[in-house]
Amino acid sequence: METVTQPESLPRAVRRRARAEITAEIVEVARRHLSTVGAAGLSLRAVARELGMASSAVYRYVASRDDLLTLLIIDSFDALGAWAEDAERPVPRERTTDRWLAICHGVRDWALAHPYEYALIYGSPVPGYVAPPTTVGPATRVTALLSGVLADLPAAPASASDGAAPDVTATGGAGDGWRAALGPTREFMPAGLSDDVLIQGLMAWMLLFGSVSFELFGHLHQVIDDDPELRRAFFTEEATRIGALVGVPAGAA
Amino acid sequence: METVTQPESLPRAVRRRARAEITAEIVEVARRHLSTVGAAGLSLRAVARELGMASSAVYRYVASRDDLLTLLIIDSFDALGAWAEDAERPVPRERTTDRWLAICHGVRDWALAHPYEYALIYGSPVPGYVAPPTTVGPATRVTALLSGVLADLPAAPASASDGAAPDVTATGGAGDGWRAALGPTREFMPAGLSDDVLIQGLMAWMLLFGSVSFELFGHLHQVIDDDPELRRAFFTEEATRIGALVGVPAGAA
């Protein structure tokens, strides 16, 4: 009766599930610790202590401190991506401006609610830590959302038509090296997009995260009013203008 | 003969100079350590060790580890500011485009040459550390340079004339809160600038540092070609387009 490739015995499956649950609990506690102590101060022992287990026991679930960091990074990228997706989902597909704003605000709201996780993924690299390739997938979820909106724009996205600056395309003497630099981006983007669209898109992406980082890391202190409502209004205006850089119409859709 | 307010005895002055020299040496060593170990890992004991003095001796010069961090932060802002100033200085005043590019490249070059100092001032905040007001002055040097260029633009800076997107000024329904949020900025800028000019300037500023941060913190991996020359060309194009956002002409001046 036993087939040759019996898939997995039941007790083994139970154990595996338990493993996964405890690993999740470890990551969860680590995430909380991150919020008080930062990435560099994160300690396996402290996590174990809070979970009431011997520090050595954690090594059954996590290979090393760096491994735990990796789990946290993936988790954070995923949480941010999911949050932004949730923010966009209820908006009807044709309301591209509102979708764009929803995504931008989604990123900012998540960052404000999870400042240390945001700093973990968009702040200074942890010295001595190298992110493994496992982390790149989750990192692209927001990018995918943003370019999804651009793909749904009615007219030719950006280029000479709307808000974007068209006459800048030809560089002032510096040459065309920047076009070659776009190589890796072109791999991941739908074919046929002009260099101009690509670089404007990248700049919009960097400006979005640059703005959120500046706000979160305190560089808007004594620059933009501290009042949360005003900050939000300022960001809305910013996000609108960022959208305009890539052809998202500014007026209400 | 002795006047009432004798200014300072010579030996006291000598001692003071010695103090300043040793303090500078401590900061210098700390800066080097920063490059291998990051802000969170910076250790007074390690610095003392390298200087060949007892760890307790450092406390004659520096009140605490946080105090040393503050010195490093001020130092870094100053170094970045000086570097950018040096980059702009040789460019003739009327060549505004070249000045703009020189400043942008100055920021980037310094950041690439001093990644950990850059991360110290523009990366994640160090948990538990609060920057004292002493640090704000040096932090504004680059900003001053950038707005200096804008002030020298021939026509009305930005607004409806050139590359910037003019029709975005009126927001799509979100209201005018963002104008109020500009309050602190208006204090530090020459009077008479429109809200539009201010917000575009802020966005240019954030995009400049956002771009440098993204490159330095590894977010351009698999996005922009790794080749340093191509990266530089890409940044030149970016800086040109950032300038266009605030009315810096794109063509060769």
Next chain:
DNA sequence: TGTACATCAGTGAACGCGCGTTCACTGATGTAC
């Protein structure tokens, strides 16, 4: 010119702490014959 005193850079030991990781082990649970 000489002596009592003040200043102050630097020492070295100590306090009390936390860390990552390894290792031999116990003991419960499942597996194969």
Next chain:
DNA sequence: TGTACATCAGTGAACGCGCGTTCACTGATGTAC
């Protein structure tokens, strides 16, 4: 149904390390009378 074996979560002690900060002190140098 029963027994020998394998798996594996979890323990607790240990290794070897580094940290920030304090404190009583030495000893050179300058100062005031």
